[in-house]
Structure formats: structure tokens, C-alpha cells
Amino acid sequence: MAVTNRDQELVVTVSPHVRSDESTAKIMWTVTLSLLPAFAMSVYYFGPRAVYVTALSILGCLFSEWLVQKMAGREITLSDGSAFLTGLLLGMNMPSSVPFYIPLVSAFVAVAITKQLFGGLGYNIFNPALIGRAFALITWPRAMTTWFTPTAAFVAMDAKTTATPLGILKEEGMHKLLEVFGDKMTLYYQLLIGHRAGSLGETSVIAILIGAAFLLYKRYISLHIPLSFLATVAVLTWVFGGKEGLFTGDPIVHLLSGGLMLGAFYMATDYVTCPSVKTGQIIFGIGCGALTALIRLKAGYPEGVMFAILLMNCFTPLIDRNLKTKVFGARKEAAK
Amino acid sequence: MALLTFKGGVHPPENKELSAKAPIREAAPPKQAVIPLSQHIGAPCNCVVEVGQEVKKGQLIGEPTAFVSAPVHSSVSGKVVEITQIPNAMGRLVQAVVIDNDGKEEWAPLQDNPDYMNLSPEELKEKIKNAGIVGMGGATFPTHVKLSPPKEKPIDVVIINGAECEPYLTADHRLMVENPEQVIEGLKILMKILGVSKGYVGIENNKPDAIEKMTEAASKEPNIEVKALQVKYPQGAEKMLIKAIIDREVPAGGLPMDVGVVVQNVGTAVAIFEACRYGKPLIERIVTVTGRGVKEPGNLKARIGTPIRQLIDECGGFVDNPKKVILGGPMMGFAQFSLDVPVTKGTSGVLVLSETEYVSSEKYGPCIRCGRCIEACPMGLMPLMLSILSEKGFYEDTREYNIMDCFECGSCTYVCPSKRPIVHHIRLAKSLIKR
Ligand code: SF4
Ligand code: SF4
Numbered sequence: 001m002a003v004t005n006r007d008q009e010l011v012v013t014v015s016p017h018v019r020s021d022e023s024t025a026k027i028m029w030t031v032t033l034s035l036l037p038a039f040a041m042s043v044y045y046f047g048p049r050a051v052y053v054t055a056l057s058i059l060g061c062l063f064s065e066w067l068v069q070k071m072a073g074r075e076i077t078l079s080d081g082s083a084f085l086t087g088l089l090l091g092m093n094m095p096s097s098v099p100f101y102i103p104l105v106s107a108f109v110a111v112a113i114t115k116q117l118f119g120g121l122g123y124n125i126f127n128p129a130l131i132g133r134a135f136a137l138i139t140w141p142r143a144m145t146t147w148f149t150p151t152a153a154f155v156a157m158d159a160k161t162t163a164t165p166l167g168i169l170k171e172e173g174m175h176k177l178l179e180v181f182g183d184k185m186t187l188y189y190q191l192l193i194g195h196r197a198g199s200l201g202e203t204s205v206i207a208i209l210i211g212a213a214f215l216l217y218k219r220y221i222s223l224h225i226p227l228s229f230l231a232t233v234a235v236l237t238w239v240f241g242g243k244e245g246l247f248t249g250d251p252i253v254h255l256l257s258g259g260l261m262l263g264a265f266y267m268a269t270d271y272v273t274c275p276s277v278k279t280g281q282i283i284f285g286i287g288c289g290a291l292t293a294l295i296r297l298k299a300g301y302p303e304g305v306m307f308a309i310l311l312m313n314c315f316t317p318l319i320d321r322n323l324k325t326k327v328f329g330a331r332k333e334a335a336k
Numbered sequence: 337m338a339l340l341t342f343k344g345g346v347h348p349p350e351n352k353e354l355s356a357k358a359p360i361r362e363a364a365p366p367k368q369a370v371i372p373l374s375q376h377i378g379a380p381c382n383c384v385v386e387v388g389q390e391v392k393k394g395q396l397i398g399e400p401t402a403f404v405s406a407p408v409h410s411s412v413s414g415k416v417v418e419i420t421q422i423p424n425a426m427g428r429l430v431q432a433v434v435i436d437n438d439g440k441e442e443w444a445p446l447q448d449n450p451d452y453m454n455l456s457p458e459e460l461k462e463k464i465k466n467a468g469i470v471g472m473g474g475a476t477f478p479t480h481v482k483l484s485p486p487k488e489k490p491i492d493v494v495i496i497n498g499a500e501c502e503p504y505l506t507a508d509h510r511l512m513v514e515n516p517e518q519v520i521e522g523l524k525i526l527m528k529i530l531g532v533s534k535g536y537v538g539i540e541n542n543k544p545d546a547i548e549k550m551t552e553a554a555s556k557e558p559n560i561e562v563k564a565l566q567v568k569y570p571q572g573a574e575k576m577l578i579k580a581i582i583d584r585e586v587p588a589g590g591l592p593m594d595v596g597v598v599v600q601n602v603g604t605a606v607a608i609f610e611a612c613r614y615g616k617p618l619i620e621r622i623v624t625v626t627g628r629g630v631k632e633p634g635n636l637k638a639r640i641g642t643p644i645r646q647l648i649d650e651c652g653g654f655v656d657n658p659k660k661v662i663l664g665g666p667m668m669g670f671a672q673f674s675l676d677v678p679v680t681k682g683t684s685g686v687l688v689l690s691e692t693e694y695v696s697s698e699k700y701g702p703c704i705r706c707g708r709c710i711e712a713c714p715m716g717l718m719p720l721m722l723s724i725l726s727e728k729g730f731y732e733d734t735r736e737y738n739i740m741d742c743f744e745c746g747s748c749t750y751v752c753p754s755k756r757p758i759v760h761h762i763r764l765a766k767s768l769i770k771r
């Protein structure tokens with residue numbers, strides 16, 4: 001597009017002639033950075049396996065991206081950080097107990113199929129990390145639902161398996177959960193710091209919130225999706241989540257458990273696969289919340305965040321097409 | 337007090353400190369003035385001089401051929417040596433009169449009016465029209481046309497645009513600091529012509545000295561208020577300015593007069609005063625010569641028709657090799673091939689970008705749908721869709737996303753992390769769907 005004048009060596013391009021210093025790579029690497037606390041907690045609780053699983057998942061994603069781009073003759077864009085970030089999120093969504101081929105194969109599904117076959121960054125309909133995880137869950141249902149107990153000891157070789165809090169809640173109810181954890185306050189506290197069974201990076205709510213706060217401060221994400229998502233889950237689990245009738249559920253347990261925080265702040269807010277207009281984002285968040293609550297309370301799985309977001313990803317194009325922005329000076333009747 | 341503003345917009349580094357403190361100084365008159373006969377929006381002028389003819393400073397050389405047009409005057413005294421075609425700032429060929437300056441600075445007879453405030457609105461308007469005044473913020477729309485709204489669109493507010501929201505530029509800033517009374521006089525003339533009892537001056541808050549000076553100058557005028565505006569681009573776009581100051585929303589596809597407002601730029605206000613008071617035609621203007629590619633950035637009062645090369649030389653010349661020379665500001669200005677292009681009525685700045693300031697816009701990535709462009713668009717559009725559709729060749733579909741409401745402010749392109757040339761895509765689509 002630029003033309004260079006031979007005499008003066010002046011570059012001639014269309015306006016604007018200045019650009020902000022924001023870039024896709026900067027965004028991706030900043031989001032990656034913000035996941036460090038959650039990653040650190042996963043290593044703290046689940047030991048070296050957390051590192052292995054996450055690293056394999058990242059390597060798998062980088063390799064898949066490189067492979068497809070190489071084969072398709074496209075530009076290699078590993079440095080934009082998006083494949084790395086997908087790998088990190090995918091790894092954080094796996095139990096520490098998985099055999100090592102699972103993160104590798106899932107990474108290929110996430111990046112090569114979900115992202116690159118749809119045209120690469122920006123063109124995919126579904127969140128790549130979530131498709132990778134959904135694929136793993138469906139293909140290896142046992143391995144993907146075998147949870148090691150977290151232990152603060154870094155060298156925990158005698159890992160025992162256990163159920164996740166949501167699993168216990170679903171199978172046996174709140175009383176059992178309290179039995180396991182002691183009293184309510186202890187339960188909330190343990191959930192908050194992440195001392196519980198679950199996927200690697202999802203357990204420590206506090207670590208996730210620290211990262212999310214950083215992203216909010218940097219304005220890399222906005223509250224529209226997370227807030228509407230979380231609020232919807234809270235209300236619905238409170239109203240319908242109790243065994244003793246309406247309004248007896250415990251929304252706090254639901255908010256602090258499973259992959260909700262990681263999903264609400266990091267997966268549902270994925271730029272590419274969520275609506276781009278704020279009103280659409282709120283609807284998207286409410287949809288995610290409603291589906292999550294529905295799956296958690298009424299369906300076969302104890303956790304529903306992943307499927308909820310993936311289902312809402314399908315609606316993103318529809319939401320975007322129908323909820324446009326209000327044009328400055330548009331007359332009321334003319335506005336949709 | 338919360339500063340007034342609009343929704344959307346961006347805040348690029350201001351870079352005004354380069355020239356904000358430099359007092360306006362007179363640039364040397366050009367040895368040879370190259371004066372285009374089309375420096376405004378509307379019909380080009382008919383040339384009324386011949387090669388070999390002697391002309392005086394301020395003498396009419398181009399006569400308007402339609403209502404939406406503005407006469408052109410000689411900015412020097414001397415001899416017409418050529419009538420030719422030159423590329424203007426946008427690269428389009430326009431007719432221009434080349435005049436050799438004899439250095440005598442002889443004025444054509446001007447009509448002095450110490451009592452100008454007692455002239456009738458019609459007489460004042462006629463003076464503005466004959467002086468060839470156009471919007472000097474860059475839009476170059478003939479001023480007398482704006483002052484002739486149709487009967488069914490009554491005007492009740494006049495706003496003087498002192499926002500100067502483009503980074504780097506300080507011409508209006510200096511004018512407000514150095515000539516605040518003339519700006520206010522210009523506003524009073526406008527109010528008289530339009531029979532309006534309310535006038536505002538909107539100034540971005542990064543010019544506290546201008547706000548102070550203007551407030552002082554307006555203190556004796558109960559009908560005129562100076563308003564401080566949030567520093568945000570494009571605060572100086574007419575629609576955004578009107579929204580910020582009096583909270584009226586110009587309808588999509590409409591004009592300020594649809595909400596009863598006329599907006600004029602600070603430089604225009606001063607030109608209006610000079611035309612009515614001294615009968616002086618528009619033959620010079622303030623130009624900010626700036627950027628890190630020029631040695632001594634400053635604000636020059638330059639004759640229309642001065643080649644920008646001369647202004648750059650007067651500011652100490654280039655620092656090393658410049659990367660880009662832009663007429664106007666960095667957000668909406670036009671990059672130039674040649675330094676021979678002359679200053680015209682709409683030239684608010686000559687911006688020389690050095691190697692360090694220059695950003696390559698060659699490489700860009702796919703849209704990651706981050707929504708930043710949507711947040712930034714002051715018109716409430718969805719630039720990402722305009723860009724994607726245009727890139728894929730679906731030009732007609734861009735209508736559905738209100739492409740014609742885009743005024744190419746560049747905010748979307750500025751913020752895009754993927755560095756997508758959104759404005760370029762939009763212009764392409766606009767030009768192809770017009771037919
Ligand atoms: S779409 Fe047009 S009006 Fe909106 S930000 Fe981009 S250039 Fe400005
Ligand atoms: S700012 Fe750029 S990347 Fe982001 S949505 Fe707009 S066009 Fe796409």
C-alpha cells in the first residue's frame with residue numbers, strides 16, 4: 001500500500017499515520033502472563049505433573065500451529081502468542097492424572113482442527129482450548145474424570161484419587177460436602193484458595209481472580225461477560241439448586257467450584273468466539289450462565305461450564321448479526 | 337467539574353509540546369506563489385487573470401462559478417507567470433496560478449470598516465463571501481454557505497471550534513492565546529449574521545492558557561460561554577463537539593444545521609473578523625510546522641501558495657531524513673510525495689515524521705474481534721465488519737453496517753491491535769458502492 005517517492009524517500013500511505021502500541025501479540029502474552037498465579041497454584045497443589053501436563057499441551061499447540069501453517073504455506077505466527085495461550089488454557093483444564101498423550105492429542109484437535117482448519121486466528125467459531133478439552137472428555141471419559149487429591153507437598157507421589165466438590169454435590173448432596181470439608185466456612189475457604197480436586201488451573205479461585213483483576217485493569221477484558229455469567233449461575237443455583245425446595249441452593253459453592261471462574265474470565269471472554277458488541281456480550285454471558293446451571297443441576301455431568309460456553313459460541317454469529325451498535329444520530333424508529 | 341465530551345474516541349499521544357509554546361511568527365513571503373483555484377469543497381474557480389498580468393496582494397484571481405464555492409485571491413503582488421495544473425494535497429490535479437513575487441507587497445484597495453458591527457447581516461455575509469473564507473480546520477467548506485441555512489432550519493447556537501484534537505497541531509491554540517479578542521469578534525459577527533443569541537467556544541482541556549485567555553476575552557459578552565472539553569480525539573469533529581457542548585445529536589446523514597447549530601473553526605473566526613473589519617481577503621493562515629523530523633517546530637503565519645518546502649526550511653530544515661511529510665494532523669492528514677505542494681486555505685499543519693515517530697502500516701493481521709474499534713468509533717459503527725466485508729469484496733454489504741456514516745476519523749485504525757488498515761478498507765468500499 002505504501003508508495004515511496006524516489007527523490008525524497010517519503011513514504012505515502014493513507015491516514016491515520018499514527019497507531020497505538022497495542023498489538024495482538026502483546027494482548028496474548030499479557031493474558032498468558034496473567035495466568036501465572038493460577039499456574040503457580042496448580043504446581044503447588046498438584047506437583048510436577050502440573051508442569052508436565054501443561055508443558056505438553058503448550059508444545060502440542062505450538063507444534064500443531066507450526067505444522068498446519070507450514071503445510072498450508074501460510075505465514076508462521078507462533079510469536080503472536082495465541083497458540084501458546086491456547087496450550088496453557090488447555091493444560092489448565094486437564095486433571096493432573098491424565099496420561100501424557102491426552103494433552104498432546106487434544107492440543108492437535110484444539111489448534112489444528114478447531115482453529116487452523118477454520119482459517120486461523122480470528123476465524124474459528126469455537127474456543128479452541130474448550131474443543132480440545134471436550135474432545136478429550138468424550139474420547140477418554142475415565143481418564144478425564146479421575147482426580148488426584150491436591151496436596152501441598154510438592155513431591156506427592158502417593159496421590160490418591162477423589163471426587164470433585166461438584167461431583168460430591170451432585171451425587172450425594174451438600175451434607176456430604178460439609179462432612180468432607182468440615183464446616184461451611186472451611187468449605188468456602190478451601191474452595192477459594194483451591195485446595196480441592198479439579199482441573200489443574202481451575203481450582204484456585206483467588207489466583208484466577210488476581211489474574212482477571214490485572215486484565216480488567218489493563219482493559220484487556222471487560223466485566224460484561226464474566227459478571228452476567230456469574231450472576232446468572234448464582235441466581236439459578238440459589239433458586240433451583242437446593243434439595244429442600246426453591247431458594248435453598250448454595251450459590252457460593254457453585255460460584256467457587258468447577259471451572260466457573262476460569263471459564264467466565266478466561267474462556268467466555270475469548271475475543272474471537274464471543275460477541276463483539278457489549279449488549280450481545282451480556283446476552284452471551286447470561287446464556288452461558290443459564291446453560292451452566294442447567295447442566296450442573298439437571299444433566300448427567302456435574303460440571304457444565306465447558307459445554308455451556310461452547311454452545312453459546314454457536315450463537316455468537318447470530319447475536320452479532322442481530323445486536324448492532326446504535327449509530328450516532330440514528331433515529332429511534334430506524335434503529336433496530 | 338466533569339469535562340464535556342462524547343462517547344467513543346481515542347487518546348493518542350498529544351505531542352503538542354513540540355510547538356505549543358512557540359509564538360506565531362510571520363513566514364517570509366514566497367518568491368513564487370502557487371495558488372490553486374480550488375482550495376475548497378465545491379466548484380473550482382474560473383481563472384480571471386492572464387499570464388503576464390500584474391496583480392496586487394489581495395486581488396481576485398479566481399472567481400466562483402457556483403454558490404458552493406469561494407473566490408481565490410493573490411497572496412503576493414507581482415506578475416502571473418503561468419497558469420497550470422498541479423497536484424493538490426490529496427494528489428488530485430487542480431488548476432493553479434503561479435505568481436512571481438515582486439516583493440513590493442502592494443495591496444489591492446481594501447475597504448476598512450471601523451463600524452463593522454453596525455453593518456447588516458446581509459452585508460457582513462457578503463464580505464465573508466467576497467473574502468473567500470472557508471472552513472480552516474481542514475474541511476474547507478465555504479463559510480457563507482454555512483451562514484445561509486434554509487428557512488426551515490432555524491439556527492439558535494454558534495460554536496467556535498477550538499478543540500484542535502489532532503495530535504501535534506497547535507495553530508488554533510496559538511491563535512486563541514495571542515488573538516482571543518479577534519476570535520470573540522468573529523463569533524459575534526457570526527451570531528449577528530445568523531440572528532443567534534447563544535455562542536460557545538469549545539476548547540480541549542490540554543490548553544489551559546487558551547481557555548484562560550478566551551474566558552477573559554469573553555467576560556464582557558453575556559451570551560458567550562467558553563467550555564472546557566475532555567482531551568479526546570475526535571473532539572473537534574462537528575458532531576462530537578455539538579454533542580459535548582449542548583448535548584444535541586446531529587441525525588445520521590444530517591448536518592449541524594439540522595439541530596440548529598453552526599460550527600466554525602478558530603482560524604475561520606479570525607478570518608471573518610479580518611474580512612469584516614478590514615475587508616481583508618483570506619490570503620494567509622497559521623500553519624503548525626512540527627514533528628520530530630523538523631529542527632525547530634513552530635507556528636507560522638504563511639501566505640497561501642507558499643510551498644511547504646519553504647516553511648520546513650524556515651523551521652530549520654529536516655533532522656536527518658524524514659520518513660513522512662503530512663499536510664494536516666497525523667489522524668486525518670494527507671501524506672505528501674512532494675515538498676512543492678503549496679499551503680492552501682485548509683492547511684492546518686505540516687507534520688514531518690522522523691524515523692522514530694514513523695509506524696509502518698504495511699503488515700497487518702486478521703481481525704481478532706477484540707471490539708476495540710467498536711469502542712473507539714465516535715459514530716457508533718462496527719468498523720471491524722466494514723473492514724472485513726470490504727477486504728473480502730462484499731462492498732454492497734457494508735451499507736448494512738452504515739458505512740456512509742463513517743467520516744474517516746481513523747480512531748478505529750489507531751486502536752486496532754492487528755494494525756488493520758480499516759480506513760483504507762472503508763474508503764475503498766465507499767468509492768465502489770457510490771456507483
Ligand atoms: S469507522 Fe469511520 S467514524 Fe468510526 S472510527 Fe473508523 S474512521 Fe472513525
Ligand atoms: S480493533 Fe481490529 S482486531 Fe479488534 S475488532 Fe476491530 S478490526 Fe478486529
